[in-house]
Amino acid sequence: MLCLTLLQALWLSPVAAETELSGYYKNIFLRNGENLFAGNRLRLKFLVDFNQYVQAEIQYTNQLTFGQFPKIQTPLNTTNFFKTDQVLLRADGLDWTHSFYRAFVSFKLKNLDIVLGRQRIAWGTGRFWNPTDLLNPFDPTNIEGSERTGVDALNLKLSTDRLSYLSWVGAPGPSFAESSLASRYHTTIGPHDLSLMTGKFKDSLVIGGDYAGSYQGAGVRLEASYTLSPLKNFWKAVLSLDYQFSRLYLLGEYFYNGQGESDRRHYDLEGRLAGRIRNLGQNYLGTTLSYQLSPLMSLSGLALINLNDGSCVLGPTLSYSMGPNTDLIFGLNAYLGLPETEFGRNSVLIFNQMQWSF
Amino acid sequence: MKTLILSGLAFVALSLPAHALTALEIIQKSLEITQGDTSQGKMEMLIVKPKWQRKLVMEFWESRKGKKFFTRIIAPAKEKGTGSLKIDKSMWNYLPKIEKVMKIPPSLMLQPWLGSDFTNDDLVKEISLENDYTHQLLGEEVVEGIKTYKLELVPKPDVPVVWGKVHYFVDKERFLPVRQEYFSESGKLVKYMRFSEFKTLHNRYVPTRMEMVPVNEKNQKTVITYLEVRYNAPIDDEIFSLRNLKNSK
Numbered sequence: 001m002l003c004l005t006l007l008q009a010l011w012l013s014p015v016a017a018e019t020e021l022s023g024y025y026k027n028i029f030l031r032n033g034e035n036l037f038a039g040n041r042l043r044l045k046f047l048v049d050f051n052q053y054v055q056a057e058i059q060y061t062n063q064l065t066f067g068q069f070p071k072i073q074t075p076l077n078t079t080n081f082f083k084t085d086q087v088l089l090r091a092d093g094l095d096w097t098h099s100f101y102r103a104f105v106s107f108k109l110k111n112l113d114i115v116l117g118r119q120r121i122a123w124g125t126g127r128f129w130n131p132t133d134l135l136n137p138f139d140p141t142n143i144e145g146s147e148r149t150g151v152d153a154l155n156l157k158l159s160t161d162r163l164s165y166l167s168w169v170g171a172p173g174p175s176f177a178e179s180s181l182a183s184r185y186h187t188t189i190g191p192h193d194l195s196l197m198t199g200k201f202k203d204s205l206v207i208g209g210d211y212a213g214s215y216q217g218a219g220v221r222l223e224a225s226y227t228l229s230p231l232k233n234f235w236k237a238v239l240s241l242d243y244q245f246s247r248l249y250l251l252g253e254y255f256y257n258g259q260g261e262s263d264r265r266h267y268d269l270e271g272r273l274a275g276r277i278r279n280l281g282q283n284y285l286g287t288t289l290s291y292q293l294s295p296l297m298s299l300s301g302l303a304l305i306n307l308n309d310g311s312c313v314l315g316p317t318l319s320y321s322m323g324p325n326t327d328l329i330f331g332l333n334a335y336l337g338l339p340e341t342e343f344g345r346n347s348v349l350i351f352n353q354m355q356w357s358f
Numbered sequence: 359m360k361t362l363i364l365s366g367l368a369f370v371a372l373s374l375p376a377h378a379l380t381a382l383e384i385i386q387k388s389l390e391i392t393q394g395d396t397s398q399g400k401m402e403m404l405i406v407k408p409k410w411q412r413k414l415v416m417e418f419w420e421s422r423k424g425k426k427f428f429t430r431i432i433a434p435a436k437e438k439g440t441g442s443l444k445i446d447k448s449m450w451n452y453l454p455k456i457e458k459v460m461k462i463p464p465s466l467m468l469q470p471w472l473g474s475d476f477t478n479d480d481l482v483k484e485i486s487l488e489n490d491y492t493h494q495l496l497g498e499e500v501v502e503g504i505k506t507y508k509l510e511l512v513p514k515p516d517v518p519v520v521w522g523k524v525h526y527f528v529d530k531e532r533f534l535p536v537r538q539e540y541f542s543e544s545g546k547l548v549k550y551m552r553f554s555e556f557k558t559l560h561n562r563y564v565p566t567r568m569e570m571v572p573v574n575e576k577n578q579k580t581v582i583t584y585l586e587v588r589y590n591a592p593i594d595d596e597i598f599s600l601r602n603l604k605n606s607k
Contacts, residue, residue, distance in 0.1 A: 022435055113601065122458040146455040162599035163445070186600075191448050193461055212461040217518060219463030244465040295407065295473030324412055324434040357436040 018049040023059075024357040030070070030143070033347030037067035043101065053109065059102040065095045070349060073142060079202070081152040081172045084118060102150055113157040118150045121169055123184060123197060124223045124238075125210040128286040128304065129255040129279075131225035131236035132208040134201040135171055135180060139278060140286065140304060141313050141333060143351050153180075163188035169199070178202050197225075204229035208236075218243040227259070234258030247292040255284040264309045264341055280342045283307040296321040304343075311337025311344040325357045381493035381509045385526065387533040389422065389488060392564050394589035396421050399559075400432075401584050405474045408577040412473065415585075419597045425486075426598040442478075443603045449478075452603045459603060468520050475549060475570040475580035490517045491524070498530065501537050502552070505530045521548075534565060547573050559587045 023044040030037045041063045048056045085099030104117030124130030128140040135151045153171040160166060164187035171180040182199025193212040199205075208225030221240040227233060235258040242251040260282045261267055267280040285307055290300035302315035317331030330352045337344025379387075398419040405412045415433040420426070430441040439454035442462075449462040467479045491511035499508045506527040513519040522543035527536045538551040549572045553565035568582045596602055 022438065120457040122456070125461070148456060157601075159599065159601050162595060162601075165601065188448065214461075214463045217463060217465035219461065219465075221461075242463060244463070244469050249466075292470075295405070295470070296410070325436045327436070357434075 017051075020047040020049075021045070022047075022358060024355050026353060026355040028144075028351065028353045030349060030351035032070040032349040035068045035070065037065065037069055039063060039065040039069075045102075054105065054107055056105045057102055058100065060098070061101050062098045063096070065097075067093055073139075073349075079173045079178045080118070080150075081174070082118065111159040113155075113159075115153075115155040115157070118152050119155060120148055120150045121153060121155060122148075123195070123210075125193070125195075125212045125221040126223045126238040126240050126253060126255070127221075127242070127251055127288070128240075128253050129223075129236075129238050129257075129284070131223050131238060132184075132195075132197050132206075132210055134199075134206060134225075135169065135182070137278065140302070141315065143315075143331060143333065143349070144353070160187075173202065182206075232259070249288070249290040251286075251288040253286040255279070255286065257282050257284065260308075262308045267342065279306075281306040281308040306337075306342045309337060309341040309344075311335070311341035313343050322354075327353075327355050329353045329355075381495040381507075382488070384495070384507050384509060384528050384533065385487055385493060385511075388526075388528050388535055391533055391562065392535060393420065393422050394562075395423050396591065396593050397587055397589050398591065398593060399584060399587035401582055403474060403476070404581040404583070406577070406579050406581065419593050421593060421598070424598075428597050428602070441603045443598060443600070445598060450600065450603060459600060464518055468518070475572055475578070476582070480570075487511060487524070487526070490514055490519070496525075499527065501527045502554075504536050506536050532563065534563070549573055555583075559584065560589050560591075562587075562589055 021044065023042070026039075026041045026043070028037075028039045028041070041061060044060045046056075046058045046060070050056070084103065085097055087095065087097050089096040100118055102118050102120070104115050104119045106116075107114040121135045122133065123135070124132040130137065135153065136149050138148045151171050153169050155167060155169050157165050157167040164185075166183065166185050168183045169180070171182075173179040180199060180201045182197060182201065184195055184197035186193070186195040188194070191213055194209070195211075196209045198207045205228040206225050208223070210221070210223035212219070212221045214220055219240075219242045222238065223240075224235065224237040226235050235256065237256045238253060240251070240253040242249065244250075257279045259277060260279050262282045264281070268277055269280070271277040272280055283306075285303075285305045287303045288300060290298055292298050297318070297320045300317050300319070302317075303312060305312040312335075314334045314336065315331060317329055320328045322328050332351065333349040335343040335346035335348065339345055396419075398417075400415065400417050403414040403416070405414075413434070414431055414437065416429050416431045418427070418429040420428075425444075425446045427444040428442070431437045431439065439452070441452040443450045443452075447464075449467065450459050451462055452459050462478070468477050470476070471478050471480070491513055494510045494512075496508045496510050499506055506529055509526040509528065511524040511526055513521065513523075520542075521540050522545060523541045525537075525539040525541070527538070528534070529536055534556065535553045537553065539547055540549050540551075542548050549570060552569045552571065553567070554569070555565065555567040556563060557566045558564075559566060564584075564587070566584045569579050570582075571579045
């Protein structure tokens with residue numbers, strides 16, 4: 001029945017579909033310890049509106065880099081079904097690659113949205129950590145905060161009213177054990193946003209939820225999950241608050257990570273390097289402070305602290321809007337702590353980025 | 359017969375002497391003309407600073423009585439697709455860069471919007487001139503060569519407004535806004551908004567240009583120009599939904 005409805009939606013496509021092309025060019029330089037890295041990325045975003053029911057989006061990346069990209073900046077392993085990246089040339093530290101960052105088709109049927117393909121499914125309300133974002137988690141220490149991995153999935157979203165929806169996601173992996181099946185319900189009651197989720201994520205069963213609201217003008221967010229996995233059952237929870245004081249923005253977040261270890265001697269370093277887990281410790285504190293120096297220039301600082309081993313990442317950045325579509329960012333990630341701690345084992349990372357959008 | 363009685367009542371209502379109007383009624387009349395029950399269209403925002411200028415173009419939909427507002431930026435490319443949805447006192451932003459909807463805390467509502475002289479609140483009109491202020495008619499004054507009613511609006515207790523008071527000048531004849539002055543809690547004039555370029559848009563004679571000028575910042579202002587507006591046209595409730603907010607196109 002569903003297939004028939006989808007075919008009907010495609011059948012209604014006019015011959016001349018509406019298309020739109022946008023994207024950006026980015027240039028990035030970084031130094032991490034002795035390593036130097038330079039990269040150029042062209043991202044092209046094609047949107048095709050076949051008709052009011054069917055739309056397709058493809059985001060294609062062509063990237064030329066020189067040098068070794070720091071391992072600590074490597075995205076988490078999302079074990080996608082399709083391999084969408086390809087090396088065009090690799091020689092003497094030069095890498096020329098291309099890939100599909102996003103590639104999906106979406107169908108709008110009354111109050112049901114069906115999205116099939118490489119997409120981002122952003123669950124959770126935490127700013128640094130999202131215990132319920134298990135399909136395409138991101139790393140808050142990533143110097144490219146808006147580069148977020150996608151997931152190959154079939155996503156069905158049923159809107160039950162303007163502010164509520166139920167979604168089902170199937171994300172196949174190379175095998176059933178590496179596949180995920182999950183559902184989430186989101187609703188708004190008065191000034192409160194609430195979500196509940198459950199599912200099988202690879203070899204684990206997870207149940208969780210999140211909340212977003214406010215108190216005395218401050219944003220208040222909660223997010224928690226409980227995981228049943230073959231190795232261990234654990235909780236993850238986040239409490240997040242933010243407030244804007246005139247030109248100064250402050251965000252604070254506490255993260256309890258039951259998957260991690262309180263004793264640094266038991267850290268799963270292999271899992272971190274392989275991209276299976278992100279956080280080694282159990283208790284974390286994250287803060288962001290952002291100050292608007294002028295309408296075109298802002299200074300922000302990030303601090304992520306592992307409360308168990310005392311190590312931390314400090315990440316100040318200076319952003320300047322050079323033109324209506326051009327941004328320049330200078331920043332660094334300073335990793336502080338003893339050599340055997342989570343963050344202390346990394347070298348300082350200094351970077352600058354320039355992005356032109358079109 | 360019923361129509362005749364209603365028409366008669368409407369005639370009597372319109373024929374009432376203007377001085378009988380209260381400050382609140384003047385504001386309601388003015389808002390009814392400039393905003394209607396619903397409005398939708400396209401506007402351009404020009405941010406003028408001493409050494410640079412920036413332009414934004416956005417589409418908007420508003421249901422004044424339903425307390426709902428939706429806007430989406432369509433230019434420049436860097437901001438394209440950024441959307442804001444406000445329903446009653448709740449507001450969400452969609453950020454296409456990270457493909458995520460975020461709830462906006464009230465403290466962020468009074469911050470400058472994308473470097474302009476307008477706050478988030480000015481844009482989404484969370485604070486209602488009609489409902490969140492007490493109103494007083496101070497008298498009459500000639501502003502920009504137009505005879506106006508001078509109204510004083512003082513925020514009600516517990517309403518999160520940075521202004522101590524607002525002076526609102528309304529054209530006596532047409533009930534169109536001419537100027538708004540924003541005062542700090544200590545009574546100093548901080549910024550003013552000038553309404554101009556009165557034109558007929560969708561069968562309504564309205565101001566199509568609004569200039570927000572900060573008093574203490576030289577050569578600085580933000581100008582909003584309405585490019586298209588449709589008043590009292592039905593708006594599909596689907597516009598004011600999280601589903602639509604996520605649609606970045």
